[in-house]
Every structure is written in structure tokens, then in C-alpha cells.
Amino acid sequence: MNQAVENNSVTQVVAEVRNYDQVPDPTSLGVFGLAIVTLVASTNKLGWTGDVTYVLPWALILGSFAQLWASAYDFKRQNLFGGVALGVYGLFWMGVAMHWAISLGWFGAPGAAADTKQIGVAFVGYGIFSFVLMLAAMEINKALFLIMIEIVVLFASLSCAALKVGPESAHHIAAWTELIISINGFYLCSANFLNNFYKRTILPVGAPMGIIKGASAH
Numbered sequence: 001m002n003q004a005v006e007n008n009s010v011t012q013v014v015a016e017v018r019n020y021d022q023v024p025d026p027t028s029l030g031v032f033g034l035a036i037v038t039l040v041a042s043t044n045k046l047g048w049t050g051d052v053t054y055v056l057p058w059a060l061i062l063g064s065f066a067q068l069w070a071s072a073y074d075f076k077r078q079n080l081f082g083g084v085a086l087g088v089y090g091l092f093w094m095g096v097a098m099h100w101a102i103s104l105g106w107f108g109a110p111g112a113a114a115d116t117k118q119i120g121v122a123f124v125g126y127g128i129f130s131f132v133l134m135l136a137a138m139e140i141n142k143a144l145f146l147i148m149i150e151i152v153v154l155f156a157s158l159s160c161a162a163l164k165v166g167p168e169s170a171h172h173i174a175a176w177t178e179l180i181i182s183i184n185g186f187y188l189c190s191a192n193f194l195n196n197f198y199k200r201t202i203l204p205v206g207a208p209m210g211i212i213k214g215a216s217a218h
Helices: 002-018 027-045 056-076 080-103 117-137 142-163 170-198
Strands: none
Touching: 027 056, 027 080, 027 170, 056 080, 080 117, 117 142, 142 170
């Protein structure tokens, strides 16, 4: 009986591995989530809109859930970069949303010992790993590589602003960089969707740079 159950489980796993490429590419969904949340959040940083109260839904639903959903499907398709990158940034926006909610007093007034610089430390960590992802993005396509460069710049400037080190213009650099990420994100998600839908290049994303030998898009 146990042997039959084990054989059945192995058969199911093999079938899933063989059919992973039948799962549609979820990149458009994940990058769209990134593009929307950075668009809305950048308007707050630039002073075009008010506080972050109404940014929270977009941070949770598009910035977090959409990217995590796409991440899960990318892992199913054995796309290591997509699964990790979308998962990492989806969790980032969940953490940021929680930070904002606490700051707005949704869970009661923060204690006197609460230190907002701690999110700056998180920005540093994200900046380091974003640099690693940027190196991998070189061998996927140029459009994604450009966005990853911008994300590294964003985290560097966010870190400086939150930790109160570096240039006073760090906040403004972060604001404009976030808006640029959004614009390029809309292009990349549109290109990914149209190119996959029509099975040909409608919007070019640029070939891999070919700097790192033996690199793979996955």
C-alpha cells in the first residue's frame, strides 16, 4: 500500500516537472504590481499626494500579493530569477505596508523606544541583494537590467534618507528613481505580455549582455 502511494506521488511530481512550461509566464502580473505600487508611492515622496494611508492598499494588493502570486508560478515554471526576485520584492512591500500601518497608529501608538531608522537597515539589506539580482539580470535582458540598476539606486538613496547619512537630496533622488522604475516597469510588463501573447517581438527588451559566461535566464 505504501509503495503504491509512493509511486503515485513520484508520478505526479514527474508530470508536474514535464508540464511546467505549460504554465503561462506570470512576469507581466508581477512587474505590473511593482509598476503600480512604485507609481503610487512615488507621488507621495514627491509631494504630489498626501500621506501613505491610501498607498497601503496598493502596497499590500499589487506590491505584495500580485508579486508573491507571480513568484509562486515562476517557481512552478522553474524560473529561479523570477521566483526569487518577485518573492523578495513582494515580501518587501508587505513589510513596508506593515511599517506604515504601525506608524499611522493602526495597532496603537508606537512606543517611545520605536526607532524608524530600523527600516533604513532593511533598505541596506535589500540594496545588497538587489545588486546581486542586478548581476543576474544582465544575462536576462537589458530592460530588466536597467530596472535593477534603478532599484539599487533607489535602495541606496532610501537607506541614506532613513539613516540620515549622505546627501540631503537622498529623499528626492529616491522619489524620482521610484517614478522612473514605475515607468520602465510598465514598459517591461507590457513587452512581456505582448511578446508572449503574439509569440514574437512587439516591444524589444534587449538581448542578454553576454558578459558572464554560462549564465542562464533562469
